[in-house]
Amino acid sequence: MFYPQAHPWSEGDTLAQHLQRRGVSRRDFLAFCGNLAVVLGLGELAGPKVARALQKMRRPSVIWLQLQECTGCVESVLRSADPTIGDLVLDLVSLDYSHALMAAAGDSVERALEQARTENAGKFLLVVTGSVPLADGGIYTMVGGKTAKAVLEETAKGAAAIISVGACAHWGSIQAAKPNPTGARGVGEIIKDKPLVNIAGCPPIADVVTATVVHYLTFGRLPAADAQGRPLFAYGARIHDQCPRRANYDAGQFVETFDDAAARSGWCLYKVGCKGPATFSPCPIFQWNDTTSWPIGAGHPCLGCTEVNFFDTMTPFYGRLPNVAGFGVESRVDLIGAALAVGAAGGVAAHALATGVQQMRERRRARELPVVESPPAGPPPPAGGS
Amino acid sequence: MAATKVVVDPITRIEGHLRIEAQAEGGKITNAWASSTQFRGIEIIMQGRDPRDAWAFTQRICGVCTVVHAVASCRAVEDALDIRIPPNANSIRNLIHGMQFVHDHVMHFYHLHALDWVDVVSATKADPAATAKLAQAISPWPNNSATWFKSVKDRVTKFIAGGQLGIFTNGYWGHPAYKLPPEANLLAVAHYLEALDWQRDVVKVHTIFGGKNPHPNFLVGGMACAINLDDTGTINTERLTTVADLIRKAQVFVEQVYWPDLLAIAGFYKDWGAIGGGVKNYLAVGEIPDSDIRDPQSYYFPRGIILGNDLSRVVPYDEKLVKEYIHSSWYEYSKGDDAGLHPYEGETKAKYSGPAPPWTYLQGLDKYTWMKAPRYEGRPMQVGPLARVLVAYASGHKDTQELAKEVLDRLQVPSTVLFSTLGRTAARGMETVLIARRMNVWYDQLVQRIRNGDVATFAGDKWEPDSWPKQCQGYGPLDAPRGALGHWVQIDNGKIARYQCVVPSTWNCSPRDKEGQMGPYEASLVDNHPLLKPEQPLEILRTIHSFDPCMACGVHVLDAAGGVITEVRVQ
Numbered sequence: 001m002f003y004p005q006a007h008p009w010s011e012g013d014t015l016a017q018h019l020q021r022r023g024v025s026r027r028d029f030l031a032f033c034g035n036l037a038v039v040l041g042l043g044e045l046a047g048p049k050v051a052r053a054l055q056k057m058r059r060p061s062v063i064w065l066q067l068q069e070c071t072g073c074v075e076s077v078l079r080s081a082d083p084t085i086g087d088l089v090l091d092l093v094s095l096d097y098s099h100a101l102m103a104a105a106g107d108s109v110e111r112a113l114e115q116a117r118t119e120n121a122g123k124f125l126l127v128v129t130g131s132v133p134l135a136d137g138g139i140y141t142m143v144g145g146k147t148a149k150a151v152l153e154e155t156a157k158g159a160a161a162i163i164s165v166g167a168c169a170h171w172g173s174i175q176a177a178k179p180n181p182t183g184a185r186g187v188g189e190i191i192k193d194k195p196l197v198n199i200a201g202c203p204p205i206a207d208v209v210t211a212t213v214v215h216y217l218t219f220g221r222l223p224a225a226d227a228q229g230r231p232l233f234a235y236g237a238r239i240h241d242q243c244p245r246r247a248n249y250d251a252g253q254f255v256e257t258f259d260d261a262a263a264r265s266g267w268c269l270y271k272v273g274c275k276g277p278a279t280f281s282p283c284p285i286f287q288w289n290d291t292t293s294w295p296i297g298a299g300h301p302c303l304g305c306t307e308v309n310f311f312d313t314m315t316p317f318y319g320r321l322p323n324v325a326g327f328g329v330e331s332r333v334d335l336i337g338a339a340l341a342v343g344a345a346g347g348v349a350a351h352a353l354a355t356g357v358q359q360m361r362e363r364r365r366a367r368e369l370p371v372v373e374s375p376p377a378g379p380p381p382p383a384g385g386s
Numbered sequence: 387m388a389a390t391k392v393v394v395d396p397i398t399r400i401e402g403h404l405r406i407e408a409q410a411e412g413g414k415i416t417n418a419w420a421s422s423t424q425f426r427g428i429e430i431i432m433q434g435r436d437p438r439d440a441w442a443f444t445q446r447i448c449g450v451c452t453v454v455h456a457v458a459s460c461r462a463v464e465d466a467l468d469i470r471i472p473p474n475a476n477s478i479r480n481l482i483h484g485m486q487f488v489h490d491h492v493m494h495f496y497h498l499h500a501l502d503w504v505d506v507v508s509a510t511k512a513d514p515a516a517t518a519k520l521a522q523a524i525s526p527w528p529n530n531s532a533t534w535f536k537s538v539k540d541r542v543t544k545f546i547a548g549g550q551l552g553i554f555t556n557g558y559w560g561h562p563a564y565k566l567p568p569e570a571n572l573l574a575v576a577h578y579l580e581a582l583d584w585q586r587d588v589v590k591v592h593t594i595f596g597g598k599n600p601h602p603n604f605l606v607g608g609m610a611c612a613i614n615l616d617d618t619g620t621i622n623t624e625r626l627t628t629v630a631d632l633i634r635k636a637q638v639f640v641e642q643v644y645w646p647d648l649l650a651i652a653g654f655y656k657d658w659g660a661i662g663g664g665v666k667n668y669l670a671v672g673e674i675p676d677s678d679i680r681d682p683q684s685y686y687f688p689r690g691i692i693l694g695n696d697l698s699r700v701v702p703y704d705e706k707l708v709k710e711y712i713h714s715s716w717y718e719y720s721k722g723d724d725a726g727l728h729p730y731e732g733e734t735k736a737k738y739s740g741p742a743p744p745w746t747y748l749q750g751l752d753k754y755t756w757m758k759a760p761r762y763e764g765r766p767m768q769v770g771p772l773a774r775v776l777v778a779y780a781s782g783h784k785d786t787q788e789l790a791k792e793v794l795d796r797l798q799v800p801s802t803v804l805f806s807t808l809g810r811t812a813a814r815g816m817e818t819v820l821i822a823r824r825m826n827v828w829y830d831q832l833v834q835r836i837r838n839g840d841v842a843t844f845a846g847d848k849w850e851p852d853s854w855p856k857q858c859q860g861y862g863p864l865d866a867p868r869g870a871l872g873h874w875v876q877i878d879n880g881k882i883a884r885y886q887c888v889v890p891s892t893w894n895c896s897p898r899d900k901e902g903q904m905g906p907y908e909a910s911l912v913d914n915h916p917l918l919k920p921e922q923p924l925e926i927l928r929t930i931h932s933f934d935p936c937m938a939c940g941v942h943v944l945d946a947a948g949g950v951i952t953e954v955r956v957q
Contacts, residue, residue: 059550068426070938071401072449072600078493079586079599086582090541094550099398103501103557105927106394112555133426139738142423143403144395145745174428174446181427181736203449203600245619258605259844263612266619288598292590292628295597299620300610303442303603311443316436 059094060217061124063116065155066099067148068141068175068184069130073166073203074100080206081290088210092217096124099143110144117158125216126159126194127209128152128187131168131175135183152190161195161222164188164229165209167202167305174202177311188229197222198229202305205286208234226280228308234286239276239302242284245269258299269296273318275304389416391747392920395423397930399498401450402937404895406907406926407749410917415926418904418911419749420895422757422937425716429734432885437463437877438606438849440885444873445601447887448939452600453486453592454866455873455887455939461679462873463606466860470678472842475608477832478595480674481629482602484825485591488636490867491771491818492644494934496574496581499811502928503651504566504574507559510543512572520569524650527642529580530573538576558922565654574651577643584643588636594625608844613836626833633825640822648815649796652808659803662929664910665766666805668692668773669893671703671872673865674824676831686824687817687865690777691762695805697780703762705861705872708888711759714752714897716740724900726761729874729886730859759896759905760888768906769869769893770933772804772813785823789816807910810932851880866890868936889939907933 066074078085089095096116102109116124130148133140138147146154156162164187167173175184188196199209212231215223223231240246248254248268255262255272270277279302283294295302304314388411395405403424409417432443440463445456457479464471471479514536521530546554558564566574589599595611596602603610614620672682672689682689690700709726712719718737719725727733739753748754759766767773778786793812794801803809848854854877862873869890876884896905904912910929917925 058548061550068424070446070449072446072452075449075452075600078582079589081586084583084586086579089552090545093552095552096550096555098553099396100401101497101553102398103506103554105396105398106923107921108556108558109396109398115555136738137742139740139743140425140427141403142405142743142745145393145405145743147743150743174431174443175426177431179430181430182425184426202446205598257844257846257849258610259608259612259842259846263610264614264617264620264841266612266614266617283598289590289593290586292593293597294593295603297619298593298595298597298603298611300597300603300605311431315439317439317442318436 059092061096061116061120062093062127062213063096063113063124063155063159064098064100064127065129065152067128067130067143067152067169068133068182069166069168071100071129073129073168073209074098076203076206077165077209078206079289080210082207083210083214085210088213093125093213096120106144113155117155121158123160124158125213126156126162127165127213128162128169129165131172131184131186132190133175133182133184135181140182149190152187156191156194159194161216162187162191162197163199163209163212163216163222164196165199166204167200167310170198170200170228171308174311176309195222196229197225197231200228200230200235200306201281202303202310204306205234205282205288207286208282230280230306234282235280235306237280237282237285239279239281239284239296243268243276243296244284245296263299266299269299269301271320272301273316273320274301275307275310275314275317275321276302277321278314279304279307281306390920391749392917392923392926393747394923394926395421397927397935399501399927399931400935400937401448401939402891402935404930404935404937405748406911406923406930407747408911408917408923408926409749410920413916413918415911415915415917417749418908419754420757420897420905420907421748421755422891422895423755424937425736425756426938427736429885432882434881436851436880437466437875437882440875440882441604441606444885444887445604447889448936449600450936451486451490451866451868451939453483453602454864454871455889456602456604457483458862458864458866458871458873458887459875460604460606460862461864462860462862462875463877464860465680465862466858466875466877467606467848467854469607469845469848471608471845472840473677474613474832474835474840475843475845476675476677476679477828477835478609478611478843479604480828481633481825481832482592482595483674484821484828485588485632485636487821487867488640488818488825489585489589491814492581492640493585494814494867494931495644495648495811496578498934499931500574500578500651501557502924502931503564503655504578505559505561505564505571506542506554506557506575507546508564508566508568509572509575510539510546510568512539512568514539514572517569517572517576520650521573524646525642527646529576535572535576538579539572542575558924561919561922561924563916563918563924566651570650570654574647577647580643581639584635584639588632588639591629591632594629595621605844607846607849608842610844612843613841615836626836630829633822633829636825637822640818645815645819648812649793652812653797655808656797656799656803658808658928659799659806661914661916661925662807662910662932663695663805663809663913664908665768665904665906666693666695667762667765667767668776669703669762669767669769669870670774670777671863671865671870672777673774674821674828676827679863686821687774687778688781688783690781691767692773692776692780693765697776697801700777700780705863707763708872709761709764710888710892711761711899713759713900715755715758716753717758726764729872729888730876730884732874732884732886755895755897757892757895757897757905759899760893761896761899761903764899764901766896766899766903766905766909767870767893769890770810770814771817771867771869772810773869774865775813775816776804785820786816789819807929807932814934854880857883868934868939869893887939889936891933891936891939894933895935895937907935
């Protein structure tokens with residue numbers, strides 16, 4: 001349920017009011033400011049000035065732009081459990097512009113956007129969902145009569161940092177799948193002079209987005225990221241390495257077709273198309289919707305949606321990994337099933353190739369694959385399903 | 387007195403990018419144009435793909451109605467390949483789709499629509515004790531206490547006093563069209579916050595069966611979530627019990643919060659029962675099949691068409707009579723701009739002819755939107771909750787008739803008020819109540835079959851492409867929360883050759899056709915429609931939000947035929 005006072009720095013409180021309610025006296029606060037002024041090299045006399053500045057601190061401004069997209073990422077963030085979206089919007093930040101939630105419309109919200117950009121110039125956090133269509137002068141997504149690119153550039157100018165949420169903002173996603181008819185690009189391809197993280201996924205898990213916002217507010221910087229700009233706290237591990245069905249993979253226990261006896265035993269989905277071996281994502285660790293489940297947990301192979309170009313590199317979705325587009329060069333790994341079944345020594349190399357795929361080469365942090373000396377032959381699936 | 391030109395862009399609290407232009411004179415709207423301002427071009431992207439992948443592509447059309455395009459796609463492909471899904475898969479899809487309806491409609495009411503009727507600033511003047519008295523008079527909801535309302539009031543008061551208004555910045559607070567007393571406003575604001583928590587919970591039905599929300603996973607031929615009561619990684623008793631609990635939570639909130647709030651608020655806005663009717667034809671393809679989708683007799687909400695607000699007759703629906711027109715849209719057809727094409731012959735060639743950005747006005751231009759104009763036998767059609775409720779009512783659907791009577795009696799209004807902005811909003815609540823109650827039936831059907839030993843969730847005999855005919859086509863009908871939807875697919879040598887969707891927001895947001903007939907948004911805005919202050923277009927938002935626009939859906943007509951898109955020139 002909803003706890004009104006869970007995050008007490010709220011409702012436009014200044015820092016001073018907030019500290020007072022938390023039991024920090026004004027005397028302590030002024031002493032702290034004096035020390036801070038000394039530490040900052042301003043001299044003790046600057047203490048009151050620092051105090052005045054800090055007292056005026058308000059909830060940080062967040063501007064959220066929705067460009068070429070399906071609103072799935074906004075919906076996802078609305079499912080955030082901790083902090084809840086209510087606490088986030090009312091207590092932690094000042095959400096000064098949001099297409100999905102603003103009360104007003106048209107000119108009134110255009111003015112609100114302009115006001116937020118001006119008042120918080122250089123300080124606001126910019127969240128973007130959706131890609132930026134560049135073809136034909138950008139007319140494929142227009143907001144308030146302006147192109148998405150113009151709105152993004154005008155807004156990014158004053159942003160302190162950018163959180164680019166979802167596959168569309170990351171690299172263009174479905175719009176950028178071949179042949180990318182609207183010239184869709186990711187935010188990071190347009191805005192190159194600002195700190196930016198990509199919260200990958202179609203959509204990303206809500207808590208990754210809110211945790212990134214909280215990280216920024218708490219530590220004053222964006223979280224460390226991988227080569228694709230994805231925060232390591234969420235995208236630092238490969239699904240295949242964290243998957244509860246990994247033991248079935250290692251044992252050669254595979255679902256051969258949906259709803260077979262193996263599927264009814266929760267075995268590995270690799271042969272029906274799982275892209276977990278090529279996908280870095282927090283799904284198995286964070287899980288979805290307040291840790292309720294996740295795609296593989298509900299019996300469907302991973303689509304690989306946190307990776308760049310997933311619609312092209314990960315399709316056909318039900319094709320086995322080395323055979324899907326983008327991975328064809330490593331045709332030798334096609335032998336994996338047979339190799340595992342006979343327990344041949346060659347299976348080790350095949351395993352490494354199949355699980356490594358191309359993406360591994362790009363990742364410094366990728367873990368070494370466990371070496372299975374002699375992969376056991378898969379036992380036959382249990383008879384009967386239930 | 388000269389007409390005032392009005393532009394509302396962006397329309398907020400919707401999915402996607404919508405621009406409304408209007409002309410107003412003497413406090414009334416005299417003309418209106420609805421422009422969809424986003425195009426994503428998925429049509430070409432679909433070409434040559436595996437039809438079993440199609441659901442995942444079409445699902446990305448919309449992340450709000452995140453279920454409907456995936457299921458419609460599965461139905462279309464299953465129709466083309468003559469696949470009959472197991473009854474368990476149908477029940478699971480029904481539970482997912484049913485929860486989509488309930489979740490979507492409640493969120494629409496509180497988070498997308500309520501601020502058109504509810505003045506947040508006025509809530510700070512409410513007496514919490516009086517609010518609790520009001521709330522307890524209409525509902526047994528246990529949170530309706532003075533303590534709770536006081537905490538919400540305090541929170542909102544401090545929020546506003548802090549000067550950082552966030553999403554409430556520049557809202558039309560104090561606008562004379564807001565009619566609720568402060569206590570009713572506080573009640574609605576409190577439930578706005580509670581609904582935010584509620585929606586996070588009940589959507590977990592999608593996560594249990596589909597692995598995540600938004601964009602849960604589906605499967606051509608059934609569902610991927612295998613059932614085994616004796617395994618940890620499958621649908622077992624623990625998972626089923628959770629689903630039952632989530633259904634109960636959904637039902638309680640709908641019956642004790644949403645529905646009483648809706649009726650209470652509607653009581654203050656009865657005049658909106660004579661505003662914004664617009665197009666008088668209503669189309670429902672029907673939804674939620676107890677058995678196979680090919681058997682419309684098994685649908686909970688029946689299929690049919692109402693013409694000219696005449697509830698004495700329900701006209702049968704035939705998908706062959708749907709055609710799309712581009713007279714006012716930024717596309718071109720090989721047969722010329724005045725042609726109408728059935729989806730199996732559909733074309734999508736973008737041809738932008740609007741002004742170079744930034745725009746000032748689009749009104750008066752021959753072409754002004756990315757939305758095509760679907761017509762049924764040449765007629766524009768309203769789709770959505772009101773269409774479903776009217777078709778069900780006129781078809782003698784007992785549940786609908788009883789609930790409609792209850793609403794009309796409570797509000798003491800005649801049935802003609804249904805043809806209005808208020809009617810669309812009330813109908814959405816009605817069908818939410820009915821679907822929430824119906825969830826028990828689908829759940830019980832599933833459990834009963836499992837009890838009888840049937841655990842099948844997937845029909846795999848036509849999974850491999852070598853079992854498919856060389857050429858085939860299929861139609862996937864689905865009545866989505868926002869209205870009638872259809873997917874049409876043509877498969878050639880195992881690959882998608884053509885894919886077309888005609889979706890709810892294309893029907894409702896369609897522009898003028900060559901006969902000059904307005905689409906439903908436009909027609910509603912010029913039907914006895916007030917606009918007191920053009921600079922604060924609150925009334926426009928009321929009527930447009932009563933349709934629950936979902937723009938990304940409307941502009942994704944998928945057409946894989948042709949392959950080459952003509953050059954787009956920007957003038």
